[in-house]
Amino acid sequence: MLELTAVSLLNGVVYGLLLFMLTSGLTLIFSMMGVLNFAHASVFMLGAYFSFQFGRWIGFWPALVLAPLACGLIGAAIERYGLRHVHTKGHVAEILFTFGLAYLIEELVTMLWGRNAVASSVPESIDFPLFALFGTSFPAYKGLMMAISVTMFAFLFLALKRTRIGLIIQAALTHPQMAGALGHDVPGLFVLVFAVGSALAGLAGVIGGVMWLTQPTLAHFVGPIVFVVVVVGGLGSLSGALIASMFIGIVQTFAVAVDYSLLDLFRVLGIGVTRASPLYEFYAIKVATAAPIVPYLLLVLMLIVRPRGLLGTRDA
C-alpha cells in the first residue's frame, strides 16, 4: 500500500508538473487577452514535432532551446498577423479563429510528418533510471522535466512580480484599458505574452513528446485538460495554475489506483443494492475506470461553486 501510494504520488507530481508547463503559457494568454486559445495545445504539439525534427538534425540539447524559440516566433506571428485583426470582431471570432488554427496545425503536421507517431526519443545521456522507488525506476528525463518545470515557475513568477514589464502585464491583466490609457503599448505586450506563452507550450512539447507519443492527435489529448487547469487555478494566477496542475495530476493518478465503486460505499452504509436495482451498472463503475473524467467533474464543480477559480481575481 505504501509502495503504491509513494509511486502514485511521484507519478502524480510528474504529470502535474507537465500539466503546469503546458498551462502556464495559456493562463497568461487567457487571462490577459481573454482569448480562449484553442490552438495552445497545437503549439504544444508543434513543439514536440520541432524537437523531433531539430533533434534529428542537430541533436536533442540544441532542440530543447530551438524548438521553444520556433514556437515563440510562430506564436508572435499568430498574434501580430492573425489575432490582432480578429480581436476587433469580438470573442466569438477569436474562438473560431484559434479553433480553425488548431485544425490547420493538425493537418499541416499530418502532411509533414504523417499520421503515425514519429520515433521521438531522448538522448542516451538522460535515458537511464535516475533512482528506484520500491523497485520502480524513475527515468532521468522525467527528472529533467521536473527541473525545467520548477525553474519555469520560478522564472515566470519573478518576471511577473519583480520586473517592470511584469508589473505592466499584471496591470493589463486587471485593467487593460487603463494600462493602455497610461501610454503602455498594450498590443505590443499582447504579442510578447502570446510569444512567451507559445514558447512555454513548445518547451512543454519537447518533453511531452518524449513522455507520450509525438503524433497528430497529441493536441486532442491535451487540449481539453489545459482549460480545466486554467479555470480551476484561476484566471491570471500562475500559482493557481501550479496548484491546480498538481492537484489534478495527483487526483487523477490516485483515482486510477482506487478499485472501489459506489457499490462498496453502499455496502459500508448498509444499503442493499442488487443486480436488479435500477442503475446497478452505474454503481458498479470503479473509480479507476472513471479516473479520466475526474478533472472535468472538478471543472464543472469549480464553475458552480467558485467561478474565479482557486486563486483567481476575476470570474471566468
Added chain:
Amino acid sequence: MVRRARRMIWLALAGTLAAGPAAADVKIAFIDPLSGGAASTGILAQKTHQFYIDAINAAGGINGEKIQLLSFDNKVNPQESLIQLKKALDEGARFVVQGNGSSIALAITEAVQKHNERNPGKEVLFLNYAAVDPALTNEKCNFWHFRFDADADMKMAAMTDVIGKDPRIKAVYLINQDYSFGKAVAAAARKMLNEKRPDIKIVGDELHPLQKVQDFSPYVAKIKASGADTVITGNWSNDMVLLIKAGKDAGLKVGWQTYYGGSPGTVTAIGEAGVDTLKQVSEWHKNALPELDATVVAFDKRYPGKENEYAYWRARNMWEMFSLAAKKAQSNDPIKMGKALEGMKLQTALGDVEMRADNHQILQPLYVSTLSKGVKYDSEGSGLGWKSDAKVDGKATALPTTCKMERPA
C-alpha cells in the same frame, strides 16, 4: 473575374464527375479510422486492402468487373460508422469492409442486417477483417457477416495453451480497453486460465478508457504493486504502445502476453526490454515461414517506410477467398457470393484455411511468437523480430458456437 472563377469551378466539378468510375464496378466500402488515435492501424489496413484489390483487378477483376475500394473515416465511433455506412450504401457499395473496433462491428452488422431485410435485391455483405468480439459469430451472428480473423476466444485459447505450459507464471494481471472487445478478452482469460491453470492467481482485472489514456504510469504502478509476473492485454494501436512504453520507463519486469504486440510502434517503444518478454498471438508474423511471402515483399516495395510495415496476412486470405467466391458463384451478387463463401476451403503457405458455414468464422493457423534477437526478418528496423513459440492448426482453433443463422432463400 468572379464569374470566370465560378465557371472554372463548375468545369472542374464536371471533370471529376466525368472521370468517375464506370458504373459496372463492384464497389466495396472500407469503413475504419482514418484519422485520430487509431488512424495508423486503419490506414495500414486501407493500403493492404487496396494492394490485394489491385492484384485482383490486374488479373481481370471478378467476373469481368473491376473492384473499386471506397474509403470512409469512422473515427472509431459507432454512430459515425452508421452515418458512413449510409453514405457508402448511397454510393452503391454492396460489400462493407471493417475491422478496427468490435463496438463498431456490432453496430455495422446490425445495420447491415436491417438494410438487407428492408431492401431485397440490394443486399450487402460485411467482411470483417479484425473485429474479434466472439459475440459477432455467436449470439449476434447473421448470414451477412463473415469474419476473417480469429476471435478473441480463439486467440486466448492459443495464448493460454502456452501460458499453461510455463510453470514460471504464477500471477497474472489483466489490463484491457473498456469496451466490448476488452471485456471479452478479460472474460476469456479468466475462464480459460481457470480451466487450464487453476493455480494461477489473477491479481488484477483493469479496464481503461479506449484510446484516451496518454500516460499509463499510474496503471503500471498498480500492476507493479499487485506483484504480477505476467500481463495479459488485448490493447491495440496507441493503447498498446503507451502501455508498453510506461512499463519500460518504470522498469516493470513482467511477461507481456498480447494480442497486438505487433501493432505499429510497439517494438520500437519497448526495444531491448521486450526481448523474450513480449509475446503476441497472430495469424502470421515475418518469421512464420523461412522466406517472406512474395506479396509481402511486393507490398513493402510499394509502400516503403516503417509505418507501412506489412501486418494483415488475413487480408490476403480474405481477398483470395473473395475472388474465389465470385468465381464459384459465377456472379458478383452478394447473396450468391455469401453462399459460396460458406464452408470454403483454401490451401495457403501457412496451412489449411476454412470459412465455417455454421457461424462464418474463419479457421486459420495461429502463431504465438516472442520478440527475439537474431531472427531473419526484424520489425521496424529494430534488429528485433518475432520467433514462433507455438503454432495451432486452423482446425484446432475451432470453438463451439451458439450461432443460429437464418439464410436467405
